[in-house]
Amino acid sequence: xxxxxxxxxxxxxxxxxxxxxxxxxxxxxxxxxxxxxxxxxxxxxxxxxxxxxxxxxxxxxxxxxxxxxxxxxxxxxxxxxxxxxxxxxxxxxxxxxxxxxxxxxxxxxxxxxxxxxxxxxxxxxxxxxxxxxxxxxxxxxxxxxxxxxxxxxxxxxxxxxxxxxxxxxxxxxxxxxxxxxxxxxxxxxxxxxxxxxxxxxxxxxxxxxxxxxxxxxxxxxxxxxxxxxxxxxxxxxxxxxxxxxxxxxxxxxxxxxxxxxxxxxxxxxxxxxxxxxxxxxxxxxxxxxxxxxxxxxxxxxxxxxxxxxxxxxxxxxxxxxxxxxxxxxxxxxxxxxxxxxxxxxxxxxxxxxxxxxxxxxxxxxxxxxxxxxxxxxxxxxxxxxxxxxxxxxxxxxxxxxxxxxxxxxxxxxxxxxxxxxxxxxxxxxxxxxxx
Ligand code: UD1
Numbered sequence: 001x002x003x004x005x006x007x008x009x010x011x012x013x014x015x016x017x018x019x020x021x022x023x024x025x026x027x028x029x030x031x032x033x034x035x036x037x038x039x040x041x042x043x044x045x046x047x048x049x050x051x052x053x054x055x056x057x058x059x060x061x062x063x064x065x066x067x068x069x070x071x072x073x074x075x076x077x078x079x080x081x082x083x084x085x086x087x088x089x090x091x092x093x094x095x096x097x098x099x100x101x102x103x104x105x106x107x108x109x110x111x112x113x114x115x116x117x118x119x120x121x122x123x124x125x126x127x128x129x130x131x132x133x134x135x136x137x138x139x140x141x142x143x144x145x146x147x148x149x150x151x152x153x154x155x156x157x158x159x160x161x162x163x164x165x166x167x168x169x170x171x172x173x174x175x176x177x178x179x180x181x182x183x184x185x186x187x188x189x190x191x192x193x194x195x196x197x198x199x200x201x202x203x204x205x206x207x208x209x210x211x212x213x214x215x216x217x218x219x220x221x222x223x224x225x226x227x228x229x230x231x232x233x234x235x236x237x238x239x240x241x242x243x244x245x246x247x248x249x250x251x252x253x254x255x256x257x258x259x260x261x262x263x264x265x266x267x268x269x270x271x272x273x274x275x276x277x278x279x280x281x282x283x284x285x286x287x288x289x290x291x292x293x294x295x296x297x298x299x300x301x302x303x304x305x306x307x308x309x310x311x312x313x314x315x316x317x318x319x320x321x322x323x324x325x326x327x328x329x330x331x332x333x334x335x336x337x338x339x340x341x342x343x344x345x346x347x348x349x350x351x352x353x354x355x356x357x358x359x360x361x362x363x364x365x366x367x368x369x370x371x372x373x374x375x376x377x378x379x380x381x382x383x384x385x386x387x388x389x390x391x392x393x394x395x396x397x398x399x400x401x402x403x404x405x406x407x408x409x410x411x412x413x414x415x416x417x418x419x420x421x422x423x424x425x426x427x428x429x430x431x432x433x434x435x
Contacts, residue, residue: 017404017418019395020427021377025264027424028296031252031271032058032415033082033245037210039106040184041245042066044211045075045086046113047192048218050240052086057245058415061408065104069096073110088117095122098156102126108136109181112189115148115159119166122158130384130409132343138175138182145171146186146193170195170234178203178313183230184211191220193234202230205314206275210246217241249275251414252297253321254389256280258421259299260288261328261397266424269296278317282309282325286332306334306371311341323349323390330358331397332371340365349387352380356394356402374399382406385413392417396426 033056043066045052057063059082067077067084074092078085094114101107105126114121126134140150140157147169148159161168170193175182183203188211190197202208204226212225218241221233252271259266260283273280273292280290280297285307289300306329311319319342329336330353340346350360350367355378359370377400382388388410395402404410407430410417418428 014405015407015433016431017392017395017407018429018431019377019392019398019402019404021375021395021398021400021402023262023396023425023427025259025262025266025421025424025426028267028269029255029420029424030269031247031255032056034058034207034210034248035060035062035413036106036180037207038063038245039066040109040207040211041214041243042070042084042086043109043113044188044214044218045070045088046073046091046110046117047188048238048240049089052218052240053242054084054086055242055244056082056247057084058082058248060412060415062104062106062412065100066107069100069104069107069110072097072100073114091118094118094120096124098124105134106181108139109185109188111139111143111157111159112185112187115143115161116168116189116192119161120159122156125152125155125157130348131346136181138177138179139185142173142175142182142186142199143189145173146189146197147171168193168234170197170232173197173199175199175201177201178228180205180208183208187211187215187222187225187230187232190232190234191215191222191238192236193232195234197232197234199230199232200228202228203313204228206246206249206272214241214243217243246275247272250318250320250386252276253279253318254324254393254414255420256283256297256299257321257324257328258393258396260286260301260304261331261393263301263304265298265300267293267296267298269294271295271297273297277315279321282307282317286328304328304332304371306332306336306369308337310339313342319343319346320386322346323387324393326350326367326369327353327390327394327397329369330360330371330375330394332369334371336369336371338367338369346384348383349390352383352387352391353394355380356398358394376400377402379403380405382409385409389414389417392421392428396421
């Protein structure tokens with residue numbers, strides 16, 4: 001018998017957060033720039049030879065990964081505080097390396113601008129992730145409608161613009177579903193195409209509007225972003241820009257829920273209320289008081305009532321806040337129904353919340369959450385980025401200590417989460433992997 005010994009990396013030595021529950025939060029908590037905007041705006045640098053200066057870029061491992069991917073393509077990336085300068089005057093290759101793409105799904109965004117600028121792009125398929133399969137069919141279908149020849153072999157998508165000028169041609173694209181990533185990829189590709197492109201059934205998310213604003217600042221001609229029909233008149237070239245990333249609506253939502261779950265009064269700032277309409281409405285339905293204050297929103301919470309919610313594309317309730325909101329509902333009075341409609345595998349946090357004493361029954365993509373008087377601290381595993389945040393939130397409300405593992409996910413999307421929460425009264429300690 002062959003006995004294989006795998007190196008034992010005990011879960012005990014993984015880096016973790018130890019959250020001591022039971023404190024109320026007080027003061028002001030600041031929201032960083034939007035991760036999902038910043039990632040796509042960084043990719044847009046490939047569309048111009050001039051410098052792109054992005055401000056309010058959050059400090060996250062996902063942003064660092066995107067920087068590495070762009071650098072591998074020949075882009076000069078410089079970071080100073082929250083500002084990132086990207087200079088793509090010389091793009092040396094049109095094929096980002098697999099190892100880097102594999103570490104960041106959003107790197108598939110590069111395919112649109114690379115194709116528009118270089119006439120070809122070769123990008124590994126990003127593959128699925130913890131929350132679902134994450135197909136890119138709509139991206140590929142749209143690029144074909146713009147005249148690209150696209151083949152997928154051995155897990156690599158190769159897209160080439162045929163003809164001497166190697167310039168994409170405007171086209172009419174009807175998306176089967178309003179995919180955020182596909183809308184963004186196609187907007188970037190169409191910005192430099194020859195002629196007019198119409199994208200129908202486009203995603204309405206604020207990050208799509210943010211990209212349109214940046215592209216316009218770079219000289220692109222785009223209208224209709226934020227509506228289901230986006231029209232792009234291609235231009236021969238784009239110039240540099242100096243641009244501020246919008247605040248992160250998902251981080252803002254997470255902090256508002258932190259205020260609610262700890263029954264606190266907390267000022268979250270800055271918040272663009274239009275970006276969070278569905279979330280604010282649900283918090284009010286739960287019984288929270290929301291008051292505009294300066295650029296932010298103050299949440300005041302006492303008792304939390306059960307509510308029902310279903311995730312939908314924007315302006316519906318965002319899938320990225322489903323897990324954090326479920327932590328809140330686990331502490332509500334009464335029974336809530338939560339339906340996940342966007343990603344097929346995005347209820348893995350249910351089992352972890354159950355370990356903390358939550359009373360949740362699952363049927364398909366629906367969780368029936370019966371609120372309990374008190375969650376109890378337990379060792380839990382964050383199974384994806386937002387599920388990890390949900391565990392931290394649950395830990396804030398729980399009795400005793402909650403140990404949250406899976407920080408490699410958390411650090412991808414939350415900038416200094418524990419520092420920000422500790423500054424308003426939370427008690428969270430990061431324990432390194434060696435301890
Ligand atoms: C983006 C966000 C992610 C968020 C998601 C939904 C970034 C970097 N990530 O991801 O945080 O959770 O929007 O708001 O911005 N689909 C297809 N075919 C496709 C593409 C997508 O069927 O070709 C489906 C997906 O399976 C999913 C739905 O469309 O069910 C939404 O996906 P999409 O909007 O593309 O999400 P991402 O852009 O990947």
